[in-house]
Amino acid sequence: MKEQTLYIDDMVCYRCVMAVERILEEADWRVLEIELGYVRTLSPADNAPLQGISDALRNVGLRLRQDGHNLVAQVKGVVIEYVYDDLATTDIPLSEIIVRQVELSYSYLSRHFSCSEKRTIEEFYQLHRIERAKRLLFQTNINIKAVAKRLKYKSPGHFSASFRKLTGETPSGFRAKGDYKPRPIDKL
Structure with missing residues (x-):
């Protein structure tokens, strides 16, 4: 068995982690460590082919990166995990x-x-924060102050200003409108 690190594009949630883990285990690879964007494994043979794994990943909307480190996927994974972790x-x-x-x-x-x-880490972060804010405003009844706190804004006013700047409407106006279609977080 040979230890390898595989870098995988578009891993953005824990369902992605579970899918990658399942694909590797079905191919007799042993998972040592898995995080958003990469997995450290033991391959079943020294020269185990990656094509089958690449095809299986593609079937679930992921992509095996052939050129080594995928720093962008790692950064995206950290940002998304931070945005969706209420306890961070x-x-x-x-x-x-x-x-x-x-x-x-x-x-x-x-x-x-x-x-x-073609955008900054901060722009990516803000896009995900606002998308999560939209979900919270649409799917829950928690107040705007609590939404701001969950999304780690310094104040409800700062949250409202950012929301308005990026969406063109206030959080309460967005909630009152009531017509939101969630966007997949891997497409933001």
Whole structure:
């Protein structure tokens, strides 16, 4: 058996993690560690072919990255996990959390992300925050102050201003309208 790290594009949630784990186990690969964007494995043979795994991943909307590290997928995974984790700390800036997880300098990651995605990490983060805000406003009755807190805004006013800037409407106006169709988080 040979240890390998596989980098996988478009892993954005824990269902993706479960799908990757299932695909690898069905192909007799042993999963050592799995996170959004990559998996450390033991292959069943030293030169185990990756084509079957690549095809199976493609069938569930994921893509095996053949060129090694996928820093963009790792950064996206950290950002999405942070946005959807209500218990994540706000004592540590998101940039520091990204640096700790990916183990590269933020300036390097930021340049690489911007060149690859044609948007900044901050823009990606804000897009996901607002999408989650829309879901919370549409699917729950929690008040705007609680939504702001869950999304780690400094104040409800800051949340409302950001929401209005990015959507053109206030959070309460959006909620009152009541016509929202959730967007898949891997398509934002």
